[in-house]
Structure formats: structure tokens, C-alpha cells
Amino acid sequence: MLTRLPYTLLWLLALPLVLLRLLWRSRRQPAYLRHLGERFGRYRDANPGGDVVWVHAVSVGETRAAEPLVHALLARWPDRRILLTHMTPTGRETSRALFGDEPRVLRAYLPYDIGFVARRFLRHFRPAFGVIMETELWPNLLAACRAEGVPVLLANARLSERSARRYARWPALTRLTLGALSAIGCQSVADGERLTALGARRVAVTGNIKFDIAPAAAQLVLGARFRERFGARPVMLAASTREGEEAPILDAFATQAPPDTLLVLVPRHPQRFDEVAALVAARGLALQRRSDDTAVAPDARVWLGDSMGEMFAYYAAADVALIGGSWLPFGGQNLIEACAVGTPVVVGLHTFNFAAIADHAVAAGAAIRAADVGAGIDAALALLADAPRREATGAAGRRFAAEHRGATERTMAIIEQLRG
16 A cells, blocks of 8 residues: 555646546547546446446457457357446447447446546456456556456456556555466466566466457458549558558659559548648648548548548558558557558667567568658559569568467466366
8 A cells, every 4th residue: 555655646737637638639539528537437337237347448459358258258248347447538439339338338437546536447347367468557456456366367368568667667556466366377478577577476478369360351341442432452451550650651652653653541540630731731632531432532632541440441442551650659558450461561760569479471572661751661662563562572571460369368278267
């Protein structure tokens, strides 16, 4: 308790700023002000009883990663419901897109990490056990889980060197927090070594659950529809781009790509769709939007992917994909979906959030690493001009994705052990 006291005091002092940040973000996404009581452990729905399995997926990427595991949990315990908690509206909306109106999937925001609020959350839902996706370590929440007898697995865990250094600044709190976990399933040996060095116990390497995500048939059909709208022209996809990346991508594309090449540009955050459209217009590039739902005009240079939950369709429709988040030091985005549908991948230097996956994909011939945006556009154009090489790279991606499946099964084995 004393180890967590400074952390808790910081939370209480920061709470007004946290609320102001919610208000600020709601200017672009009004959904941030919905369900506000849930962030303090207040839930309108009746207590669902003690038949709940809790899975926390902070935002979009973690929610997509949780999909195979949620399906496996639903199949293993047909008499239980799954409580999916998030921290962002886009994460919550992604879970709705993935699981629709499935009555056994509940949704809520995870409350802020203040002791009594965390206990209120646990006593309302009374989960049988919890699964936290990737690396969301909340000291007070995990302490409350331990006190309430709720075993928690950290699943699909990843920890970059940068994040490990940050956690190492607070060694006592980090050891205490990791010690409250019942088990950890890591994506890679390196992730496990970093977590163990920080004090984690019961660490196993399970692999990355994202490899187990299979593209839905409807997504592949939608991708084929997209392709029909594009016509016979070459298609370059810039996927899950982050703020600051679109401008140099557009500049390099405008100067380096032939006029018949179409750039499909899909920003990671939906609140930035209009902002990115303005960047395209400022460069005088003819723009169409996916939301227009019309055939792409022959003179259109950029097709803006202003939709959610259609990433597999975008990848399936593209000839080559540049992975966003890797061109500036954001750590990169998931490239597994592209590999799974056989789309050749080009990544930048900044892939520390997916270091093992990116390195292995490059080594397997499924991805190409480029030094900067200009080199990335050049690499993509070279693939567009070389059909045999493009097909070989796509086939290597499919093999790479297939060879790394099985993390869901290994994670479920750990959960079975926790449940006794």
C-alpha cells in the first residue's frame, strides 16, 4: 500500500487535468463524454452476476488482437459472458464491429486507476478471472484484483526497450504491479526477458495472438469490391498512418509516383479524417473518399479510407502497403493483417512496438524496410513495377503469417491452469 501511495496521490492530483483532456478530445470525438460514470466505476446496467470473464483491450489494436481469444473463451465457457473493457471510444466501437449484437459480450470503460474506484468495478461485475491484452499495467487495479481473489493474466504481452526503461525508473512499484499478475503470456523471448528483468514471474512465451486473426469472408468480398472501383490501375496503400506522416507521404507520392498510381490513404485515428483530407487538397491532388461509396474516377490520385473496421478489406484491395507509425518514432503498426492476405509490406525504421514481428517479416522476405518515406515510396513503386517479385513477396507474407499461428491455443492453456 505504501509503495502505491505516491502513485495514487499523483492520480488524484492529475484527475482534473484528465477530465479536461477528456473534454478537449471530445471536441473531435463527442463519444469521449459518453458513459462518463463508467470511468469512475459507476455502471447503469444491473450487476451481471458472477459468470463474467473480463478482457481488457485498451483501444483499437488491442481489441482486434483480442478477437480470437474472445471467440475461444465464448466457446470454452458457453455459460459465461465476456466483459470487454476499453479506454477509448474507438476501442469500444471496434468491439461492437467485431462482435455485433452478441448478447454474451458486454462492453464498458475500465475506470481510472484509483483504489476505491477499481474495487467498485470489481464488486459490480465480479469477474471469475481477467485477461489484460498487451501491456496495460494498472497498479491499483491489479492490487484490487489480488485482494478480491480475481486471477489476472497479462496476455499477448509486449514490452519495448523504451518502455522497459520507463518502468525501470519505478522499480518497487513495477515489481509490486507485476507480482500481482497470476501469469504472463509474452509475444516473444525478448519481451519475456525484459519483463522478467523488471520482476515478473510465471512468464511464458505464447507468441502473438494477432497471427490467429483470420480475415472474415465479408472483408475479402469488400476488398474485391474496392478493387473493382479502382479499376486496373496500380494501388499503393498507406495504412494506419499517424499525425505527421501523411504530409511527407503525400509529398513523396506526388513527386515520385506515375499519374496512374492510386494512393489509398487510411489514417489510424478517425477524428483525423477531415484533417488528412485537407492535407490532400492543399497539395492539389484529386481526392475521393471511401464514404462516398462510388467508383473511383480515373483522375483521382488519393482515395481516403475514412471508415473503421475495414483494414483487411483495404489490404486485400491493395498491390503493396506502407505501414503507418513506422515513418516517425511512433513504434509502428501491425503488419500481420497485410501478410495474411498476401499484400507485400514496406516499413520504416521505427518499428519498436512490433520489433520482433517486423524483423522476422523482413528476414522471411515478406516485408521491405526503408530508411525514410521517400525510400519507402521508391520501394513500393519498384514492387508495383515488378509483378513476379511482388507475387513472391506476397506469398512469403502468407507463409510468414501461417507459420506463427497458435498463440490463442497456448494462451487458453495458461487460462485453464489459472482456473484449476
